[in-house]
Amino acid sequence: MDTNGRRNDVINALQGYLTILNDILRNQKMTWKALPESRAELDFYRQAIALSPDVFQKHGKYDKLMEQLDSMPRLKRAIDENDTDWLIDNFAEFTEWRNELDKSVEARARHYTSNLVKLGFADSARQITAVGDVLLDNVLIHKDVIESLLPLNNTNIIYLRQLFKLRIFDNNAERYYSPFCMALYALLTKPRISQDEFCEIIQGLSPYHNIADYDTFINEYKKDDIIQTYSFAVPAEINNTNAINDDVFSKIFTNQKSKNAIIVYQKFYKALYAFRTKQDTSTLNELLTVYEDNKPMLNKAFGYGSNIFKNKRGNRPTSSDFLKKEKLDLFTGQLNTAFYLRFARSKTIDTIREYSDTTMRIFKATGLISFDNGFVELVCRDLCECIFDKETIKNHIFGTISNEIINDISDYEESWDSYYCSNHSIITIMEYSETAVDKILLAVQSEFDGAEIEDIPQIIKQRRKTDFDLFIDKTYPETRVKTLLSMFSDRSNDGKIKEEVYPDATVPTIYEYIVGLAWYYFSNKRIDLLNSFNLTLSANFEPLTHAGGGMGDIVIYEEKQVIMLEATLMNANSQKRGEWEPVLRHSVNLKIDEESSTNREVTTFFIADSFDFNTINIWKAISSVPLQSSSDKDKYTDNVIIMPINNDELSKLMDRKNEYNSIIQQVRKLFLKDITSFDKDWREKFISTVIS
Structure with a gap:
């Protein structure tokens, strides 16, 4: 997902953005381009901040651009009237204003709508897809017999379908990884999973991973294990025992958000190097002081988000006592290698955690996965165990696309009428045969004491109602x-x-x-x-x-x-x-x-x-x-x-x-x-x- 403009209310934002696109591209009949060819991106941003004033409380650059536009009446009139001919002929006169508009307004519109594309609600030209029309209620959703059993509304079903279809491809667009299938398989295997561990598994895997035994991987997974599956090549210029010079250090140990962070990293490295060299009271005190003064930043960059040292703040042990307690890679073997690998792995874990935030919010929209008190579970687990065959789910976690209908990634997801952007129910997506569906329905009936299939949705609804009423009374x-x-x-x-x-x-x-x-x-x-x-x-x-x-x-x-x-x-x-x-x-x-x-x-x-x-x-x-x-x-x-x-x-x-x-x-x-x-x-x- 594009984190530019990330919001807590991501599901609401996606629906709102899709509604705005519908108005701009269909009602106003614009094309999704920047000025001077179209004012669609500008209009999108205008409507987005108007739709969510509580989210877009500050938009100073946009306000300044609009103030400047008021002082250019001919340009303003052309934009208001969507006079593209005049704009194309004369826009070069307003280069500075145009560049700032593209960077501060139109680029944001492209960022915000890019997530609609990634979820299949629009194509790259921002044309609303068949799936997007269902989300907008422009087209009726037709649930298959399996979907009808689930206690989910239409929006839940749409997200469930799209997440089942979602594929993360390798660089050759051949092998894929399905994060939602992995999530479902994990929760069918282990009924209750720590939220941290769940997110690391789902967000940390990629098309390049191979898992020999899925059940063992899930049942034995421990926090931060995923970083051990990543391999990192130590840069040649630091793959030695020499102290890293300042220029090389700042090139390798980067932080895009803060230049000051690089100075702190370097200070920490020098303190480590000095302690490794002398191992006396003075160098240890300096190391611990640097660490304590910058603890949150250093833990994030070199400790996978946890404390690097066990030593309590203010405590100053002897060097030998410290080393006995702190049995770390930083004090054994080659420092440069250990320091770099910690940095690379911590950065990977930090990225996983950053993107996991949005992943959890998207998963919540299915109505099937519960995130509560730091744990993740399936709702209606007994029903899910009947409907979602573990072996079938496992076969969809990793794979390649190639069958009679879909030949490559362009057929699968890149065009407006691709498989990903079209309406398909779960039975089709999971490739359940008629025999498989019949088997599922029999399993469901058995789970519900032989009740008729048409009565089971009502039974499930009643169970959910009872749970909801208890939730309301308590909460x-x-x-x-x-x-x-x-x-x-x-x-x-x-x-x-x-x-x-x-x-x-x-x-x-x-x-x-x-x-x-x-x-x-x-x-x-x-x-x-x-x-x-x-x-x-x-x-x-x-x-x-x-x-x-x-x-x-x-x-x-x-x-x-x-x-x-x-x-x-x-x-x-x-x-x-x-x-x-x-x-x-x-x-x-x-x-x-x-x-x-x-x-x-x-x-x-x-x-x-x-x-x-x-x-x-x-x-x-x-x-x-x-x-x-x-x-x-x-x-x-x-x-x-x-x-x-x-x-x-x-x-x-x-x-x-x-x-x-x-x-x-x-x-x-x-x-x-x-x-x-x-x-x-x-x-x-x-x-x-x-x-x-």
Whole structure:
């Protein structure tokens, strides 16, 4: 993954970036190029910082460029009007401004969207792929029989499919390594793995590794073992017993983030060299002083992230006592070799840990892998053991691509219509035969006491619901939910909210989540909140992304009624522009759907901190007029109820849990008492009398 612009809420970011691409390339019909050929990259960055103001709090270089642009009205007009002809003819006059734009803005747009390419949601030209369209809800996802058994939503399934297809290739684009298949195999082999060890295994392996016995490798793996599988050639100019001179040292022991670090490394090396030469009190004291003064930096660079020396800070032992206790490679054999290998290995481990952070967040999006309290486990392990055959998974960890359909890497992943960018279900990806699928289904039935296959998803859902309800009771008691709900009134609390709930999610996503929890308590825990959420959760029930644009935030299906909750953090001034249309569309479509099937009563509650006066009165007024479906123009409904409730009111409703149904019925009576007969053809009838 490209770490430039890395965010905790990576799943939300990917979805947001894909939405922006959809607008720029499809709605605005631009091509993904930089100025002067296209303003697509500039527009992407503009929309990205507008979409996530809590993430992009500082963008001084962009602001300065826009200020400068205001002083160049002709250039500004050409950019605003997307006048590429003028821009191509005249852009050379603005070289300095253009170079800074490319470096500080357009390059960032390319970096941010590159991860969409790496996950197959877009191609290198940033054209949205078939997989990307499914993630955007532009195309329906069709789950196979195995996917239907898993307690996962559509977003979870999409990430699961893409990670199964993901291949890391060698330099010849021939042999590959599948990190997710390795992850799944490891967790099927060893039910609970240390997070550090898990990440080192998954992130540390490459297409160049060969594992003779997978089970032994996994079961016997210990932290930092992966670095022993890497070979490093000691540079010839230091492969001797001579002290390394300053110029050679600074060339080999580099640090791209800090020039001062190289000075510290050199100071540490010289202190080591002096102690190795004399081994007296003076040189030992100097060595320990240099180490203690720069301990975090030196541990990271030469200790694999752990303490290099066991000696306690301030303690000054004799040289002989120190050497007896510190039996290190730095004090035996050739110093230059040991020093370099420690540096190379520590750098490798540091890189593995840096990239593992994003890997874990991506894995969480599958909803199958739990990261909790420093350990990693599979969710629904009994089901996974039936569905994912270990031998099949093992055969996909390392391999080469060559079959009748896919000949090379270009067929596999590089083009818009490649295998990686196309929709394939797990049965296809894992190459399960009909016989294998039948065997899997029989194993699943056996695991669930012979239940019918079509009933098993519901059994699993019920189990997950029970686990979720226990999680809520333990982690989010009523008092905590009330406290969190009150914090959203002040947006300066955003950082605290993320820290309290889940740093990987955006604050609007967390708000939907907390609103759902509050409603759960208001209903006296009677609702199935887990299956009512349209946001995406991790395997640990943590919020990852908010609901897609085609559905309500939370839709609660009960025997005789359907309750939809629409939650927004938009302030009163923004609500008309940002919420009026989608809330109304969701409410109308849901009511029409219910009228054509179950005929349950549908009531929408619009939850926000404060309200726009006109909006709440419009909600009341529309209940008396007929409204048209946005998906089927031949269908209409009336008596659409959208009741605004603010955070403080929702908090107080939690204390009225015994009146849940009564209060909802009071809301309905409030809206329905003013209903009058309304002629939906009133305009046409009037116009026909005027224009005959």
